[in-house]
Amino acid sequence: MLYEIVYALVGLVGLAYSLDYALDLRYDAREPKRLPSRIPLIGHLLGIVKYGTAYYNQTSERTADEIYTLDCVALKIYVSRSRRLIPIIQKASKTLSFRPFVKVVAREMAGNSEEACDLFDGSFVDEYSQVVKSALLPGTHQDDQNLRMAHSVISLVDDLVNGGKGKTIGLLEWTQHLIVEATSCGFFGVEHPFKDPEVERAFWRWQLYLRSQMASVDFFGKANQEREVVNKAIIEYCRKLKDDTSKVVLDRQRVLKVAGMTFEDAAKQETLFCVAMFGNTTPTLYWFIWELFSRPSLLEEVRRELEEHAITRDKANQGEHVLDIAALKTRCPLMLSVFQETQRIHHVHANIRKVTADTFIDNGRYLLRKGNYLQMAGSPIHYSEEIWGPTQAGSKEASFVPQPSAFMAWGTPPHLCPARQFAATEVMLTVALLAVECDIFPNGGQWKSPTLRYNDVAAILSPGKEFELQVKPRRGAGKWDVKMGMGKTQVNILSG
Numbered sequence: 311m312l313y314e315i316v317y318a319l320v321g322l323v324g325l326a327y328s329l330d331y332a333l334d335l336r337y338d339a340r341e342p343k344r345l346p347s348r349i350p351l352i353g354h355l356l357g358i359v360k361y362g363t364a365y366y367n368q369t370s371e372r373t374a375d376e377i378y379t380l381d382c383v384a385l386k387i388y389v390s391r392s393r394r395l396i397p398i399i400q401k402a403s404k405t406l407s408f409r410p411f412v413k414v415v416a417r418e419m420a421g422n423s424e425e426a427c428d429l430f431d432g433s434f435v436d437e438y439s440q441v442v443k444s445a446l447l448p449g450t451h452q453d454d455q456n457l458r459m460a461h462s463v464i465s466l467v468d469d470l471v472n473g474g475k476g477k478t479i480g481l482l483e484w485t486q487h488l489i490v491e492a493t494s495c496g497f498f499g500v501e502h503p504f505k506d507p508e509v510e511r512a513f514w515r516w517q518l519y520l521r522s523q524m525a526s527v528d529f530f531g532k533a534n535q536e537r538e539v540v541n542k543a544i545i546e547y548c549r550k551l552k553d554d555t556s557k558v559v560l561d562r563q564r565v566l567k568v569a570g571m572t573f574e575d576a577a578k579q580e581t582l583f584c585v586a587m588f589g590n591t592t593p594t595l596y597w598f599i600w601e602l603f604s605r606p607s608l609l610e611e612v613r614r615e616l617e618e619h620a621i622t623r624d625k626a627n628q629g630e631h632v633l634d635i636a637a638l639k640t641r642c643p644l645m646l647s648v649f650q651e652t653q654r655i656h657h658v659h660a661n662i663r664k665v666t667a668d669t670f671i672d673n674g675r676y677l678l679r680k681g682n683y684l685q686m687a688g689s690p691i692h693y694s695e696e697i698w699g700p701t702q703a704g705s706k707e708a709s710f711v712p713q714p715s716a717f718m719a720w721g722t723p724p725h726l727c728p729a730r731q732f733a734a735t736e737v738m739l740t741v742a743l744l745a746v747e748c749d750i751f752p753n754g755g756q757w758k759s760p761t762l763r764y765n766d767v768a769a770i771l772s773p774g775k776e777f778e779l780q781v782k783p784r785r786g787a788g789k790w791d792v793k794m795g796m797g798k799t800q801v802n803i804l805s806g
């Protein structure tokens with residue numbers, strides 16, 4: 311039996327080599343150069359299934375080419391690892407298109423009906439994304455949303471301080487819960503669908519199967535099962551939206567229905583939104599805490615900066631502290647820099663485009679063939695020493711001003727994350743409160759970098775294992791409030 315398997319394997323590898331050779335024939339010399347896979351034929355496919363977009367981080371290290379081809383059996387993936395090519399690719403957006411993916415995501419991730427998915431074929435895609443974008447622009451409705459989020463963060467950090475006694479927590483679980491709770495308060499209102507812990511747990515379990523679900527290889531239907539729990543809660547919520555439901559949710563539900571979506575399909579779009587809402591912010595917060603608290607002297611400097619610019623204490627009312635959000639956004643450059651360095655170092659996203667017609671880019675230098683995919687890998691740019699100098703989170707000189715186009719954490723225009731101001735405010739606020747209120751120590755004494763979990767569909771990966779921390783309050787319990795300041799103040803993030 312064993313020998314049969316071995317022979318079969320040898321046979322398979324032989325077959326793979328000959329197919330690999332045959333594939334070579336369907337390769338046009340004007341296409342970007344092929345990068346051979348270590349295992350013939352299926353090597354790249356296996357790599358992508360296993361590592362997701364982080365695979366391009368590895369392949370990009372094996373070539374100096376600005377753009378190269380990965381053969382994945384029936385189709386090709388062109389991987390750009392160059393900042394120079396980004397605007398060139400954007401210019402060809404008619405045939406290197408982001409649009410088809412809205413439909414793919416609606417079908418595979420949200421589980422929308424075919425009729426609902428078909429809506430995303432036409433010009434509605436652009437209208438829909440415009441509505442989302444406008445509802446997230448700074449303004450008074452954003453302040454209300456931020457305030458609900460901020461009060462939730464204050465209460466969760468207060469829980470952690472635990473009346474001065476502190477707590478032992480798992481950092482991943484804690485950040486997951488904080489982001490679901492605070493973000494939901496912001497977007498869905500304080501009586502949100504994730505109040506039920508079972509719904510929150512189902513959401514996170516669903517994330518573990520999301521990539522398999524998208525690739526139609528979730529053979530046991532795990533993802534569907536978990537998603538249904540979330541869907542049910544969101545559908546219930548959507549039956550009667552609240553007084554404090556955010557503008558973006560109200561607007562989105564309205565335009566979807568006007569366009570002809572059924573109630574259930576429209577509600578499922580909110581489930582989909584939760585992936586964008588929680589999936590990226592959670593690991594960003596996780597690593598921001600990690601990078602800051604594992605550097606005691608940097609932490610001290612950040613504390614000084616916060617105390618000097620963003621915190622006031624009410625002397626008359628002992629123990630009442632106020633965090634000025636506008637000042638946090640605009641007057642704490644060191645804090646902001648640690649945040650953006652965290653994003654730069656941990657980013658693994660690759661923006662995707664579908665090649666809808668044979669396209670020459672870069673003055674005819676490269677041919678991209680119809681039906682294939684193009685990915686713009688972010689981390690090779692983020693790790694380029696030419697652009698950023700030697701990599702060490704938090705070690706940049708204050709005077710160093712990098713170019714916005716080299717920072718891909720929020721995507722690239724015109725597909726920048728529409729919620730970047732909200733998300734940046736949320737993580738800055740959380741880390742600021744933690745820094746001022748708490749000391750944090752790893753349970754084993756060491757900040758030992760964990761292995762990563764590659765299942766997620768996210769711009770930043772989560773750790774594969776839980777990390778236990780002891781939280782020790784720096785002084786007795788105090789009451790916190792926030793001051794919002796002007797609705798128009800923005801975090802000065804590189805992407806704008």
Ligand code: HEM
Pocket residue numbers: 439442493586587588590591592594659660661662718719720721722724725726727728729730732733734769
């Ligand atoms: C730190 C947190 C976040 C990060 C790092 C992040 C990152 C990104 C990136 C890189 C993209 C572009 C994707 C691409 O072109 O391939 C994107 C798009 C998007 N994000 Fe975020 N995001 C975050 C938080 C959020 C939150 C809280 C929301 C909730 C409303 C959100 C909603 C969206 C939406 C709706 C899009 C699609 C935009 C479009 O279709 O053009 N994101 N995000």
Ligand SMILES: *[C@@H]1O[C@H](CO)[C@@H](O)[C@H](O)[C@H]1NC(C)=O
Pocket residue numbers: 364367368371658689693762771
């Ligand atoms: C990406 O590559 C850099 C080195 O170029 C490495 O330090 C980093 O850990 C890699 N990230 C992932 C997620 O593989």
